[in-house]
Amino acid sequence: MRADVVVIGAGAMGSATAWWLARRGHDVVLVERFEAGHDRGSSHGVARIFRHAYEDAHYVRMAKEALPLWRELEDDAGQVLLELTGCVDHGPAPVVERIAAALIGESMAREVLDAEAATRRWPGMRFDEAVLFHPEGGRCLADATVLALQGRAGAHGAVVRFGAGPASLEVNAAGDGVRVRAGDEEWDARVAVVTAGAWVRQVLGAVAPVPTTVTLEQVQHFTPIDPALEWPSFLHHRADAPVVYGLRSPGEGVKVDEHHAGPVVDPETDAREPDPVRRRAVADYVRAWFPGLDPTPVHTSTCLYTTTPTEDFVIDRVGPVVIGSPCSGHGFKFTPLVGRMLADLADGTETMPDPRFALRV
Numbered sequence: 001m002r003a004d005v006v007v008i009g010a011g012a013m014g015s016a017t018a019w020w021l022a023r024r025g026h027d028v029v030l031v032e033r034f035e036a037g038h039d040r041g042s043s044h045g046v047a048r049i050f051r052h053a054y055e056d057a058h059y060v061r062m063a064k065e066a067l068p069l070w071r072e073l074e075d076d077a078g079q080v081l082l083e084l085t086g087c088v089d090h091g092p093a094p095v096v097e098r099i100a101a102a103l104i105g106e107s108m109a110r111e112v113l114d115a116e117a118a119t120r121r122w123p124g125m126r127f128d129e130a131v132l133f134h135p136e137g138g139r140c141l142a143d144a145t146v147l148a149l150q151g152r153a154g155a156h157g158a159v160v161r162f163g164a165g166p167a168s169l170e171v172n173a174a175g176d177g178v179r180v181r182a183g184d185e186e187w188d189a190r191v192a193v194v195t196a197g198a199w200v201r202q203v204l205g206a207v208a209p210v211p212t213t214v215t216l217e218q219v220q221h222f223t224p225i226d227p228a229l230e231w232p233s234f235l236h237h238r239a240d241a242p243v244v245y246g247l248r249s250p251g252e253g254v255k256v257d258e259h260h261a262g263p264v265v266d267p268e269t270d271a272r273e274p275d276p277v278r279r280r281a282v283a284d285y286v287r288a289w290f291p292g293l294d295p296t297p298v299h300t301s302t303c304l305y306t307t308t309p310t311e312d313f314v315i316d317r318v319g320p321v322v323i324g325s326p327c328s329g330h331g332f333k334f335t336p337l338v339g340r341m342l343a344d345l346a347d348g349t350e351t352m353p354d355p356r357f358a359l360r361v
């Protein structure tokens with residue numbers, strides 16, 4: 001069969017790319033190895049943090065560019081997918097000041113509070129150092145977003161294949177096209193977009209080396225003692241320990257996790273079992289820092305980070321192959337923007353990648 005573009009991997013990024021390409025009238029096929037809604041990759045779960053608050057102005061600007069695209073997706077899907085509940089960063093003053101400076105540089109609304117004022121405002125949480133609040137932070141509804149993107153891509157004409165088994169990619173002899181095989185199906189196309197998450201290196205093979213490390217991250221939820229308490233999304237920057245982040249996740253409680261704290265795993269073979277030792281460690285943290293939560297974890301699951309050495313994304317094109325590896329544990333908030341960046345490279349709307357995300361070989 002022929003297509004203009006075959007997208008390999010229907011997580012957040014592949015589904016967003018197919019949505020953009022289908023809306024532009026391209027003949028696009030989205031191929032996913034597992035069933036719809038599976039929990040083997042990086043995009044499953046109820047909620048993800050949306051924030052502008054980065055020390056790095058490049059990501060502040062990307063969040064600013066992504067926000068209206070979230071609204072565009074919501075309009076097309078007819079549902080709310082991003083809720084601005086506010087986001088709090090707290091921790092050592094130098095860290096918080098650097099984030100504040102990046103927000104100021106991009107004229108983003110923000111508020112600096114001392115620990116006492118913050119504790120009064122969010123009595124479910126405890127603070128002991130500098131606190132920065134920005135109202136244009138909040139939560140993306142992850143599962144709902146992926147489902148909406150897949151549904152809308154299909155509605156705009158994309159062919160969406162779930163449970164296809166692992167797709168393989170071959171660049172043709174002339175180097176101006178690809179053949180993608182999955183199960184007993186085969187597509188010849190001008191371009192392939194590889195958004196295979198933790199499997200990106202396996203799918204790309206010799207096409208391009210992408211330096212990624214895959215880790216198994218763990219997600220816990222805790223029950224608010226008083227359901228009426230207000231919960232912004234939050235990041236606790238700690239001097240000698242991983243950042244702790246979380247948010248109110250509708251129907252699950254308050255999510256509390258450690259960032260980049262998981263073991264390196266092989267996505268193809270290793271088990272996805274939560275680690276009881278880490279669960280206890282997070283429960284101890286909650287006991288110390290969240291007076292408003294019952295420190296008994298109520299819901300634990302796992303998820304994969306695919307991290308580059310710089311924690312930057314890889315968004316680039318090599319011949320007829322577009323590469324999207326936008327994770328490093330912080331990609332979801334940019335989903336509709338990254339989808340557009342990948343679609344632009346696939347259909348030639350853009351011929352040069354953002355230099356920041358170009359493949360470094």
Ligand SMILES: Cc1cc2nc3c(=O)[nH]c(=O)nc-3n(C[C@H](O)[C@H](O)[C@H](O)COP(=O)(O)OP(=O)(O)OC[C@H]3O[C@@H](n4cnc5c(N)ncnc54)[C@H](O)[C@@H]3O)c2cc1C
Nearest residue numbers: 009011012013033041042043049167197303327331332333
């Ligand atoms: C615990 C956790 C918390 C996070 N929290 C946040 C947050 O608060 N804010 C934020 O912005 N980001 C967050 N992230 C990061 C964000 O979720 C990821 O960056 C994003 O989901 C990556 O999407 P993806 O499409 O690249 O990967 P995936 O969703 O993994 O998609 C890749 C898809 O490719 C498929 N695939 C692989 N190989 C093949 C093949 N050969 N053939 C066909 N299909 C294939 C896989 O099955 C998978 O469905 C978090 C991630 C985790 C794990």
